[in-house]
Amino acid sequence: MVGPQSPPSGRWQEMPLAARPLGETPVSPRYAVFDIGSNSVKFLVAEWSGSDFRVLDHQSFTTRLVEGVLTTGELAEDAVARTEEVLRRLQDAADRWQADRRLAAATSAVRDSRNRKQFLKRIGQLLDCPVLLLSGEEEADITFQGVAADPALQSRDLLVTDVGGGSSQWIQGRHPRIETRRSLPLGCIRVRDRFVCRYPIGGKLLASMLLTLEKQIQEALRDFSPRGRALVAVGGTATSLAALIQELPQFDLEKLHLFSVETDTLQRTLEELSRLDLPHLQSLPGVPSKRADIFVPGIAVFFSTLAALGLDGLTVSVRGLRHGLVERLRQSCFASFS
Known part of the structure; x- marks a missing residue:
């Protein structure tokens, strides 16, 4: 299933795009958000359409902002x-x-850096819009808001998990109420640097990584009550996992969004991936080549979450922090005119 493949042509797009505007004046407010993450910068433009947002544009670029922080404690120039x-x-x-209403947010890499004030000032001047520095708890809350507002999930008890580059979040609740949440420095880049010293990773290293992560996550989530809840996985690792299992050569919203992965399938996938060297990981369908070196560590966090909580699978959502930022921006703008 995960043997060497030719990479998909073009840039892997995580969300389908609407037709580009031809100079027309928007009939409703348009919202643009910039999610400045530890591994990537994600961008979303949307407008309100009935009971949900209509996505006009979404782009994602790998920048690895966190790497300097991991070695020096500061964002590298x-x-x-x-x-x-x-x-x-x-x-x-x-x-x-x-897009006349804009908002940016920075997460784990920036909040953990000593030179964050200088960075936020530079970015604020560049974008000329508010730039939020989110705590781990705020990041979790906004992510949950973006995921749980999905009409397909609004009426369900959820446990949302977001594996980022620097940190991971777990949030339990039902839209719009959050019951409990936790943020840990278990992003896929940090997990890679902690455990992975070579490729192929190999079965012994994989087993050690999974066991350690399971114990850490089980202790951190001891106050969660997962029984009867849908575990919803979000972020680039989650969508890449869904694309890989289905061997998708290009983005397909209907096949990725709400795609379910059983725990046994996830385990087999991890075992197969642990036997591949980095060039083979970079050639897998649906996995951006720049994500290949952190792909297995990211999946390991998902699998360890399932093992720690005794769950039999997860559901992938293409929504996440950026959708919650759009909703927060819409609500703040609405409140300012009410």
């Missing part, structure tokens, strides 16, 4: 420069979409 270059491109896209 080259990582900051990569991030700024991407944000300039995305600001231009927001202008083309005539």
Whole structure:
């Protein structure tokens, strides 16, 4: 299932795009959000349509902002420069979409860095919009808001897990109420640096990583009550996992969103991936080549969550923090005019 494959042509797009505007004036407010994560910068433009958002544009770029933080405690200048270059491109896209309401948010890499104030000032001047520095708990809350507002999930008891680059979040509740949440420094880049020293990873290293993660997650989530809840996985690792299992050569919203993965399937996939070297990991269908070195660590966090909580599978959602930011931006704008 996960043997060497030719990479899909073009850039892997996590969300389908609406037709580009032809200079028309928007009939409703358009919202643009910039999610400045530890591994990637994600961008979303949307407008309100009935009971949910209509996505107009979504882009994701790997910048590895966290890597300098892991070695020196500060954001590295080259990582900051990569991030700024991407944000300039995305600001231009927001202008083309005539998005008049904008919001940016930074997460684990920035909040853990000593030079975060300088970075936030630079980004604020570049984007000319509010830039939030989210705590782990705030990141969890907004992610849950974005996922649980999905009409397909609104009436269900949920346990949402988001594996980022620097941190991972677990949030329990039912829309719109959050019952409990937890954020841990178990992002896929941090897990890679903690456990992975070579590729192929191999069965022994994989087993050690899974056992350690399971114990840590089980202790951290001891106050959660997972029975009867749907475990919903979000983020780039989750959508790449769904694409890999289905061997999708390109994005397909209907096949990715709400795709279910059983625990046994996840275990077999991990075992197969642990036998592949990095070039083979980079050639897998649905897995961006820049994510290949952190793909197995990210899946390991999902699997260890299932093992720690005794659950038999998870459901993938294409929604996440950026959707929650759009909703927060919409509500704040609505409140300012009410």
